Amino acid sequence: MARVICVGHSALDRVFTVEAWPQASAKVRAHSFVEVGGGMAANAAVAITRLGGDAHFWGPAGVDSVADVMSAQLQAAGVDVRGLRRFAGLYSSTSAILIDARGERLIVSYRGSALEAPADWLDLDQIGAADALLADVRWPQGAVAALRAARRAGIPSVIDADTAEPATLQALAGEAEYAVFSEHGLASFAGEGDIEGGLRRALALGARFAAVTQGERGVYWIEAGRPAGLRHIPAFAVPVVDTLAAGDVFHGAFALELARGEAPEDALYFAVAAAAIKCTRPGGRSGSPARDEVERFLREAGTRS
Secondary structure (H helix, E strand, O other), rough: EEEEEEOOOOOEEEEEEEOOOOOOOOOOOOEEEEEEEHHHHHHHHHHHHHOEEEEEEEEEEEEOOHHHHHHHHHHHOOOEEEEEEEEOOOOOHHHHHHHHOOOEEEEEEEOHHHHHHOOOOOOOHHHHOOOEEEOOOOOOOHHHHHHHHHHHHHEEEEEOOOOHHHHHHHHHHHHOOEEEEEHHHHHHHHHOHHHHHHHHHHHHHHEEEEEEEEEEEEEEEEEEEOOOOOOOEEOOOOOOOOOOOHHHHHHHHHHHHHOOOHHHHHHHHHHHHHHHHHHHHOOOOOHHHOOOHHHHHHHOOOOOO
């Protein structure tokens, strides 16, 4: 079983459904309530376990009830959480989400002070025993340390380059072997120029492979040392229900396939399919597909599996 270490952000959303929210101070009765785990690296770790991988989450949290729930949910999903480190005096990421009868959302988000924690506690020697590393941009100090260790160990390393400060993206893109941007992440990294120019900036900083996900327009990528220019994989046409966490599923699936020894292009195809399936289902990480579902989807689509 391929082992992937996922470094970065874990969060907890507390979701209330209400008829409507008032414009002034008031008490509002909720029709339902659920606690839903989130966070880029944490969601990717859950996706990896559902796809048959061995996922280990490393990241900071507070000494609080939010961390208790996050840890329990990740463990229940099969994720190894021995690398979920709690820091006294810091607070975990959490959000309160109200959803009204029309489906509109009101979100109060607190990213948490735990993401300010240092990374000197990470057991970087363990990275050499993994088959791949995935890091997100929410905890940069941990991502830099882990990505450098993965390079030293010679295992594939992926950065989930979502929207962040340009300086953060500049620093992380060059540390990863595979820099995989969201559309907004690439714009933050390289400005509003052409796609190929932005991806080539990541190669110039040290990445071997750079890609950008563009939702219904598919994925574009380039690879260092290949004569071909910008390459493209179209998105699968599916009935979209909810795109929440689709990018996290994509990155988790991509990292897992690299860990299994698949070629980057094959890993991209698999990840595109996994994310497409997720988009047909409501909810965030709860919509992550199993491996047999993705393989069946690819067979039925007449695409490599």
